[in-house]
Amino acid sequence: MKKSHTLALYADMDEAANALKELKSSGVSGFRMEDVVVKSPIDHPELSELLGPRPVYIQWFTLLGVLLGPTTGLVLIASAQASFIYQVRGGRPVVPLPPDMVLTYELFILSGVLMTVLATFVAMKLPGNRSPLYNASVSEDKIGILVKAEPQSIPQINEILGRHKPLEIMGDQAR
């Protein structure tokens, strides 16, 4: 069944927190806390805690970047030096590791940064389409609680959200 959305806007963070707490303990069927999204102008760890665990996996991609970058970089540099066999090195090694470490280090950083950025965009689902229930005031000073649920559960959810002094409730079945 296609799910419906509802978005409640709050001016006060405590009210938004209370709405989330009640929503969590309400036992209303047809929605999961994983489908509840908080939209806010700043990061609110206080509210995120109420939503349950939302793991971040970016660091694993970073780790992959910092392992692959220097390895690939050093192999490329060393193979380029080794393939140029006619150079006059005056007894010094054709592939001198200490000076090669400088470029390897730069590639370690570059690869780590690029993988972090790439993973961030994937994790944030960017670039992405804007939700039809987006309200510009959440980028200014309001807090929005967006709930995705079965259509028959929306009235109950709206009732819970409405008990905590929302400025507005938006959605298909909004009051």
Place this chain on the structure above:
Amino acid sequence: MSHSVPSRPQMDVQVERKFVPKQKDLGADVTWAKINKDVLKSLEKPRPVFWVIFFSALALFSFGVYCEVYQYQNGMGVSDLNNPQVWGLYIATFIFWIGMGHSGTLLSALLHIIHADWRKPIYRYSEAMTTFTLLTAALFVLVHMGRLWQFYYVVAYPNERWTWPNFTSPLVWDATAIGTYLTSSLLFLYMGMIPDLAICRDNARGARRALYRFLSMGWQGTDRQWANFKVAYMTMACFLMPLAVSVHSIVSTDFAVSQNPGWHVTSFPPYFVLGALYSGCSGIITLFIVLRYVFRFEAYMTQPILNKLIKMTFAIAMVWTYLDLIEYATTWYGSDEVAKADLVYRATGDYALQFWGMIFCAMVMPFTLLIRFVRTNYTTLLIISLILNVGMWLERFQIITPTFAKSHYPWLWTAGWFPSWVQWGIVAGSFGWFTMLFMLYCKIFPSVSMYEVKEMVHEQNMEEKAHATQTEVHEPGLLPEMEGGQA
């Protein structure tokens, strides 16, 4: 026998209980809605002096372009660059701009990692400063080569023409390090701007809206986006810290790994890094004062924040001074007689004016920052910050020119060499280019981070709330007095 111990006179000591509120970085009147309004307004209507600065910069840049075209058409001879003076003002100014670029991202990353909240209103323009100074510095690599079409020789990539770049050359390290730093700084700047670009998108119209919509990529400020954003931003800050240090260390190896007198010094890497931080901090102070006035950011670029910036600049200036003196001492007490003669030549020879000018501007002038009047008077501070940067530019000049003028071989001595007007023109053009790009950036993109200033306001409010609750519980009688004090 008993001695009676004289009893102490009973003194009724009354400790005056006063609540001295910590000086806040932002005023109490700053609200979330006001932040949006003020910063968005800065994109629309800056003070008219903005256009004066922009067109002056454009004129300067145009003159620089004319000089470059003249040099391109007539050859490097018009710049007076010839053996042994092959770098001149171009590389001195290149190092100056690279150095200027270091404070922005490095300090932003460092202060972000240690959660120094006062960075929030000023880090955005500092990072933009980094990006544009790096772009300006990169121009000098091309300009000083003369043969622009052969710039790819400095880029470290293997090719099929048997012209392998020398991967052990500091010049190749330099190009790679600067490329990495520019890419990472640009991504750091852009990542940090995404939430603010969404605010711009929600409030703009027409072409601007299309631009912000494209750049904000559909950001909605969801909890998952914020959680990922915070981790990513902190991770990037952790990468940028050592990267920035490595970049200027590598720039110093352009000199330190050579055998030229005055350059072959072990302390050059930290000396260069500190010099970069010093000039960058002075640059941040200059731009702080300019942006505060031009874009009406008085509510965000406040005196307490400026005070912290000044203290940091002073501390960095002192460390830089120490390293500079250490460099002279190492040379003076060392066994390299040519290096010693070079040091004496710098202080007493043809470039003594530049040397002592550097000592005065970069070593003596920072002490004026200890004077309260200087710290609190914006015009005076603007002049002082510019003088500090003149000192740092002279430092780069006197690293390069005297060494080339009197090196190991007497038949290469070119005492009294002075750059031609073409070099001065291109250097002046670079200042125009930087100023033009920077002002354009501030006119198109928010130069104060809206969401981070909102975080500051939120934290200040939470602190006040927590403090008020605590005081009410423990000392109910103190609260009215406190409130009175704060008011």
